[in-house]
Amino acid sequence: xxxxxxxxxxxxxxxxxxxxxxxxxxxxxxxxxxxxxxxxxxxxxxxxxxxxxxxxxxxxxxxxxxxxxxxxxxxxxxxxxxxxxxxxxxxxxxxxxxxxxxxxxxxxxxxxxxxxxxxxxxxxxxxxxxxxxxxxxxxxxxxxxxxxxxxxxxxxxxxxxxxxxxxxxxxxxxxxxxxxxxxxxxxxxxxxxxxxxxxxxxxxxxxxxxxxxxxxxxxxxxxxxxxxxxxxxxxxxxxxxxxxxxxxxxxxxxxxxxxxxxxxxxxxxxxxxxxxxxxxxxxxxxxxxxxxxxxxxxxxxxxxxxxxxxxxxxxxxxxxxxxxxxxxxxxxxxxxxxxxxxxxxxxxxxxxxxxxxxxxxxxxxxxxxxxxxxxxxxxxxxxxxxxxxxxxxxxxxxxxxxxxxxxxxxxxxxxxxxxxxxxxxxxxxxxxxxxxxxxxxxxxxxxxxxxxxxxxxxxxxxxxxxxxxxxxxxxxxxxxxxxxxxxxxxxxxxxxxxxxxxxxxxxxxxxxxxxxxxxxxxxxxxxxxxxxxxxxxxxxxxxxxxxxxxxx
Numbered sequence: 026x027x028x029x030x031x032x033x034x035x036x037x038x039x040x041x042x043x044x045x046x047x048x049x050x051x052x053x054x055x056x057x058x059x060x061x062x063x064x065x066x067x068x069x070x071x072x073x074x075x076x077x078x079x080x081x082x083x084x085x086x087x088x089x090x091x092x093x094x095x096x097x098x099x100x101x102x103x104x105x106x107x108x109x110x111x112x113x114x115x116x117x118x119x120x121x122x123x124x125x126x127x128x129x130x131x132x133x134x135x136x137x138x139x140x141x142x143x144x145x146x147x148x149x150x151x152x153x154x155x156x157x158x159x160x161x162x163x164x165x166x167x168x169x170x171x172x173x174x175x176x177x178x179x180x181x182x183x184x185x186x187x188x189x190x191x192x193x194x195x196x197x198x199x200x201x202x203x204x205x206x207x208x209x210x211x212x213x214x215x216x217x218x219x220x221x222x223x224x225x226x227x228x229x230x231x232x233x234x235x236x237x238x239x240x241x242x243x244x245x246x247x248x249x250x251x252x253x254x255x256x257x258x259x260x261x262x263x264x265x266x267x268x269x270x271x272x273x274x275x276x277x278x279x280x281x282x283x284x285x286x287x288x289x290x291x292x293x294x295x296x297x298x299x300x301x302x303x304x305x306x307x308x309x310x311x312x313x314x315x316x317x318x319x320x321x322x323x324x325x326x327x328x329x330x331x332x333x334x335x336x337x338x339x340x341x342x343x344x345x346x347x348x349x350x351x352x353x354x355x356x357x358x359x360x361x362x363x364x365x366x367x368x369x370x371x372x373x374x375x376x377x378x379x380x381x382x383x384x385x386x387x388x389x390x391x392x393x394x395x396x397x398x399x400x401x402x403x404x405x406x407x408x409x410x411x412x413x414x415x416x417x418x419x420x421x422x423x424x425x426x427x428x429x430x431x432x433x434x435x436x437x438x439x440x441x442x443x444x445x446x447x448x449x450x451x452x453x454x455x456x457x458x459x460x461x462x463x464x465x466x467x468x469x470x471x472x473x474x475x476x477x478x479x480x481x482x483x484x485x486x487x488x489x490x491x492x493x494x495x496x497x498x499x500x501x502x503x504x505x506x507x508x509x510x511x512x513x514x515x516x517x518x519x520x521x522x523x524x525x526x527x528x529x530x531x532x533x534x535x536x537x538x539x540x541x542x543x544x545x546x547x548x549x550x551x552x553x554x555x556x557x558x559x560x561x562x563x564x565x566x567x568x569x570x571x572x573x574x575x576x577x
Contacts (some may be wrong), residue, residue, distance in 0.1 A: 059387065060551040064463070064544035066383035069536030072543070075104075075375035079349070080367035080530050087366060088353020089260075089402045090125065090323035097349045097374075101328045101399045104378050108385045110330030113396060113418055120326040123401050123412040124263040126157050128318035130256070132273070137164070138311040139287055144279065150236070151255040152273035154316040155224075156266055163270045165233050167193045167310040169289070171298030172200055173226055173235075174217045176567065179209060180301065187305040190231035190268070193312055195280065196223055197298060199243040204299040214245075214477035216489070216567050220274075221480070228267040234314065235269065238291075240277045245476055248276060260405040262412055263322070271314050283310055325350070325401035327409045329418060332384050334394035334554060341423040341559070342394040343550045344492075345380055346410075347373030347430040348403030348483050352524060361526035368518065368528055373430035374399050376543050383547060392554035393425055400483045403431075410483035414490045421487070421575055425559040426452050427494035428546050429484035434499030434538030435531075436514050441466045441500030442545055445479040449568065450493035452553070452560040459548035463541060468500060488568055491575030493560040495549075497542055 078084075078100065085093030102119040106112075114121040132152035136142040144150055154161045171183040173196035181201075200218035202209035209215055216222050220237055227235040241247045251274050277291075284291040287309040297303050328349070333339060351366025365371070381397040396419060400409035414421070442465045447453030457467045470478070479485065484494035501511030522528040553560060559576075562569040 060462070060548045062387045063383050063547045063551060066386050067379060067540055067543045067547060068383070069540045071382060072375045072379040072536050072539060075378050076367065076371050077530060079371035079374055080365045082363050082365065084365075086353040086355075086364040087349060087351045087371075089325050089350050089405050091353050093353060094325060094350055094401065098326050098328050098399070098401065101349060101374065101378065102330075105328065105330030105381065105397065108330070108381055110332055110381060110385065110397060113329040113331040114327065115418070119328050119330055121329055121413065121418050123325045123327060123409050125260060125323050125325065125402060125405070125408060126263045127258045127260045127321040127323070128154055128157075129258045130154060130316045130318050132271075132314065132316040134273075134312060134314040136283060136286075136310060137313050139309050142283065142286070147252050147256060149279045150273055150275045151251055152271055152314060152316055153255060153259045154318050155269040155272050157263060157320070158318075159320050160315070160317050161270050162315040163193070163234055164313045165191060165193045165311065167195050167236075167308045167312060169284075169294055169306040169308055170194045170196050171294075171303045171305070172197050172217070173223045174200060175226060176209075176217050178565070178567070178569065183298070183303065184226075184230050184305060187307075189227070189305075191233050193234035193236060194227050194230075194232045195236045195238065195275075195308070196227075197243060197295060198223065198237050198239070199245075201299040203243060204296075208299075208301075213474045216477075216480055219477060219480050220244075224269065224272050228269045231268045233268060234271040234312070236273055236275045236280075238277055238280045239274050258321075260402075260408065262408055262415070264415070271316055284308070286310075325409065327401055327413055328399040330381065330397045332381070332395040332397070334392050336392065338393045340394075341425050342396045342419055343425050343553050344396045344398055344427045344487070345377060345430070345546060345550055346396075346398035346400055346427065346483060347377050348400040348409065349374040350401050350404055350409075351528075352404055358526050364524070364526050365529045367530045368435060369432050369523065370403070370430075372433040372435060372539065376430045376433055376539060376546075380543050380547060383543075392551070395550060395554065396424075403483050407483055407486055410486045414486040421490055421492060424487070424492050426550075426553045427484045427487045427492050428550060429482055429494065429496040430542070430546065431482045431496055432499075433497075433542055435534040435536070436499070436503065436511070436538055437506070437535050438504040438537045438541060439465070439500035439511070440502040440504060441468045442542060443468050443470050443498035443500060445470075445473060445482075445496040445498060446484070446488070446494055448474075448563075449479070449488075449566045450560050450562045452493040452495055452549075455552050455560065456495055456545070456549045459552060460545045462548055463544050465500070465541060465545065470498065473498075489571065491562075491568060491571035491573070493562060493572065497546060499538060499542065
């Protein structure tokens with residue numbers, strides 16, 4: 026109670042004075058540009074107050090569909106209401122419901138032709154149900170579809186001329202650029218290379234099942250990651266069923282053995298799959314697969330507030346968001362069982378609220394509306410942002426851009442910043458100009474491009490739906506620190522605190538770097554809000570066709 030009282034006092038001081046900012050600040054600030062006034066209103070003290078509350082043990086790690094997660098969502102909604110943001114969720118509320126289904130699979134799978142072969146769960150394959158049912162069964166022949174990609178902009182169709190309805194497609198992960206640097210984007214992973222895309226494309230072609238062939242190089246992680254991620258509870262949105270009954274992974278060595286038994290050479294087919302003339306290869310393999318699942322249903326919420334725009338483009342919006350959930354209470358590590366998620370992502374949530382306050386205290390300037398969104402269930406697989414994209418509370422045609430904040434810089438001031446997606450759309454150039462106005466250089470994290478990091482946070486479901494998007498990252502060139510200090514801090518966080526109870530507020534954290542990021546986001550949002558046209562995807566982006574379809 027004493028701790029919460031201290032927070033309340035700090036909020037009262039920070040926010041009671043803020044509505045008078047336009048009349049209380051010096052004349053020079055009053056006459057500054059709208060973007061500069063909002064940027065200067067961003068407060069590190071306000072952000073720290075929100076961060077300390079959201080990352081406190083009292084919120085029990087903000088787990089999805091838990092008491093702590095519910096408290097976090099209600100806290101964010103109350104802040105939006107106190108500021109005067111309009112509710113933009115369901116039925117005139119600040120909440121958009123996110124329906125969740127969780128299935129814990131117990132699969133069986135064997136090959137029935139050309140010869141009967143039993144396969145071992147976890148050792149040879151993993152499998153899960155794509156239906157919201159406790160028991161599914163499938164007996165079907167298999168077809169090898171290469172990388173399982175249909176990409177018109179690359180003149181690529183791995184399904185051409187082949188009917189896979191009712192069949193199991195077997196495919197490689199990653200994309201052909203892994204083997205031929207002259208096609209796709211070379212070793213930079215495109216969305217076509219992600220396992221999520223493979224499943225979506227198989228469903229679009231009416232397949233009944235999909236098996237993805239695993240290698241550490243193509244997946245970018247070892248088989249232990251596959252067994253660790255896909256053998257426990259599988260969480261997804263409740264939605265209407267597709268053609269797919271089952272989906273799973275199979276070891277490269279096991280797939281090679283099965284292909285050989287069917288008179289096919291997996292190595293030769295893998296080489297052929299990276300060439301433009303590849304055609305799907307029907308196999309004589311037939312699979313008998315079943316999955317019994319323990320089914321659990323729950324729900325969480327996105328929290329959405331709107332600052333109305335003014336003028337002819339007020340019915341369009343820019344989304345500033347970040348996820349508020351973390352991992353809740355889990356297995357203790359060194360006696361601590363609360364996974365607070367201070368950096369991931371109480372920091373981003375606190376930034377969303379802080380930015381909202383800076384905008385509200387400087388109501389000026391015609392342009393598009395601003396949506397402030399705290400997404401739920403990101404750690405369960407981007408479920409909150411998926412729900413937003415699939416049942417949008419704001420028409421996607423009128424959503425100009427997404428600026429996502431996931432893990433902010435709490436380590437100090439930098440001379441640079443970064444953002445995932447700067448190379449994908451014209452939003453990248455706007456962000457560079459905004460950073461320059463703050464005296465910052467935008468750098469590109471090439472390792473993140475190779476690993477496909479753009480596809481792993483809440484901006485992505487909206488990017489996939491065609492909305493230009495960035496996910497804000499911190500820089501590495503820290504003021505007053507030696508060369509390499511930033512890389513060492515990032516690695517230490519990854520090794521020792523990421524998704525661990527140790528992701529707590531550390532005594533040496535400072536809001537200075539986060540303030541730089543928030544000010545850059547504010548300037549970017551205002552530039553988009555005041556522009557005549559929405560940002561567009563660049564030629565060569567795998568989201569360009571979706572963006573054009575969204576506008577149509």
